[in-house]
Amino acid sequence: MPRPQNYSEAEVVHQAMHLFWNQGYTNTGMSQLLSTTGLKPGSFYNRFESKKALFIRCLEQYNESVVGERVATHLCHGEPIGAIEGFFVSAFEPLSTDQLIGCLLTNTATELGNSDTEISKTVWSGMQRIHKALSKLIQQGQQEGAIDRALDANNTALHLLSCFQGISVIGRLTRSKPKMRQLTQSALSVMQPGTIS
Amino acid sequence: MPRPQNYSEAEVVHQAMHLFWNQGYTNTGMSQLLSTTGLKPGSFYNRFESKKALFIRCLEQYNESVVGERVATHLCHGEPIGAIEGFFVSAFEPLSTDQLIGCLLTNTATELGNSDTEISKTVWSGMQRIHKALSKLIQQGQQEGAIDRALDANNTALHLLSCFQGISVIGRLTRSKPKMRQLTQSALSVMQPGTIS
DNA sequence: AATGTTTTTGAATGATCGTTCATTTATAGT
DNA sequence: ACTATAAATGAACGATCATTCAAAAACATT
Numbered sequence: 001m002p003r004p005q006n007y008s009e010a011e012v013v014h015q016a017m018h019l020f021w022n023q024g025y026t027n028t029g030m031s032q033l034l035s036t037t038g039l040k041p042g043s044f045y046n047r048f049e050s051k052k053a054l055f056i057r058c059l060e061q062y063n064e065s066v067v068g069e070r071v072a073t074h075l076c077h078g079e080p081i082g083a084i085e086g087f088f089v090s091a092f093e094p095l096s097t098d099q100l101i102g103c104l105l106t107n108t109a110t111e112l113g114n115s116d117t118e119i120s121k122t123v124w125s126g127m128q129r130i131h132k133a134l135s136k137l138i139q140q141g142q143q144e145g146a147i148d149r150a151l152d153a154n155n156t157a158l159h160l161l162s163c164f165q166g167i168s169v170i171g172r173l174t175r176s177k178p179k180m181r182q183l184t185q186s187a188l189s190v191m192q193p194g195t196i197s
Numbered sequence: 198m199p200r201p202q203n204y205s206e207a208e209v210v211h212q213a214m215h216l217f218w219n220q221g222y223t224n225t226g227m228s229q230l231l232s233t234t235g236l237k238p239g240s241f242y243n244r245f246e247s248k249k250a251l252f253i254r255c256l257e258q259y260n261e262s263v264v265g266e267r268v269a270t271h272l273c274h275g276e277p278i279g280a281i282e283g284f285f286v287s288a289f290e291p292l293s294t295d296q297l298i299g300c301l302l303t304n305t306a307t308e309l310g311n312s313d314t315e316i317s318k319t320v321w322s323g324m325q326r327i328h329k330a331l332s333k334l335i336q337q338g339q340q341e342g343a344i345d346r347a348l349d350a351n352n353t354a355l356h357l358l359s360c361f362q363g364i365s366v367i368g369r370l371t372r373s374k375p376k377m378r379q380l381t382q383s384a385l386s387v388m389q390p391g392t393i394s
Numbered sequence: 395a396a397t398g399t400t401t402t403t404g405a406a407t408g409a410t411c412g413t414t415c416a417t418t419t420a421t422a423g424t
Numbered sequence: 425a426c427t428a429t430a431a432a433t434g435a436a437c438g439a440t441c442a443t444t445c446a447a448a449a450a451c452a453t454t
Binding site for chain 2: 022111115159164
């Protein structure tokens with residue numbers, strides 16, 4: 001009976017996510033959001049409560065697809081240190097043009113982490129996802145003997161998460177892949193007492 | 198002969214810098230800039246070319262006063278590792294209410310590093326200041342034997358700079374001083390083969 | 395006092411911000 | 425065909441954005 005919806009909601013969220021990823025929340029206007037997705041204002045507000053509500057959906061989608069995908073691909077099997085390296089590389093040297101360089105969570109944390117608690121919570125939950133997977137992998141590596149047992153797994157995972165944010169910042173600024181590669185190695189070196197950068 | 202200027206240009210830049218530091222460039226509007234500084238539009242544009250021009254002056258001021266001050270205070274004398282720790286602490290546990298938590302350069306890098314090359318250059322020059330001071334201090338520590346001679350000083354300095362950015366991101370998001378403290382220790386641990394976090 | 399110079403003032407600019415709403419359109423069931 | 429339902433459409437909203445400009449005001453010099 002009703003008129004059918006002529007767009008894919010998932011596709012809209014996907015496209016909006018990439019705009020926000022590239023430009024940030026405030027620097028992405030409704031006009032660009034509408035022109036990119038092809039939606040008209042009425043359709044948009046019929047489906048999404050507001051620009052902010054869409055943004056939070058994009059963050060959730062990012063946590064599920066981008067973060068979730070990366071975690072599942074790199075942090076759930078294989079030799080721990082190599083796995084973590086793969087995780088970093090996937091973020092800073094993306095193979096698919098669909099994946100942008102750097103991290104939406106990093107950008108959002110600095111843009112809005114100071115002012116919007118709802119958004120901050122969503123960003124932090126995504127980061128915790130990474131933290132948990134890293135911590136688990138480190139513990140596993142310690143059991144296998146690949147990682148120094150004297151390290152605190154949670155602290156080390158937090159450190160790696162923080163390094164990830166740092167590389168994301170440097171990468172966004174310089175776009176230097178050599179730097180990002182070098183920084184990844186430095187980040188990993190905390191787990192490898194023998195290795196020197 | 199001319200009518201005298203009834204405000205301090207340095208004070209205006211100082212106040213604007215703190216607004217940008219807190220809220221970011223895009224999220225700080227001219228109306229707030231004017232009400233905080235007490236300037237009227239005409240006076241503002243008589244003195245500063247544009248909002249962006251003022252922002253760049255704020256970045257330069259930040260590089261000179263905040264970064265320069267921190268570098269001079271913490272990274273130019275004393276025992277190297279303790280000095281670097283002091284540098285981190287000063288940024289994440291500021292004593293003066295005049296210093297905000299985190300780093301304007303970090304926030305600006307993620308907000309505009311992707312889109313504005315002039316701003317990016319100014320941000321990067323501030324970061325290079327930190328990098329150079331760190332590198333010099335590391336080399337000094339290596340000569341004194343306090344830091345492992347096998348480390349590459351430039352790479353290690355870049356790593357510390359990146360850690361600094363990462364802590365700034367995590368700090369802005371969580372405001373957790375224990376986390377920032379722990380992360381500082383983890384960052385320093387690369388230079389201390391014996392120490393374990 | 396009158397003059398010249400520069401600043402201050404504050405109203406006003408056009409553009410864009412995010413959002414609303416009345417209307418039209420497309421479908422499935424009667 | 426007609427009806428009921430929900431979506432699509434696009435003009436329009438008030439608010440705020442950064443910026444401009446003509447007029448008034450304050451000083452040092454003459």
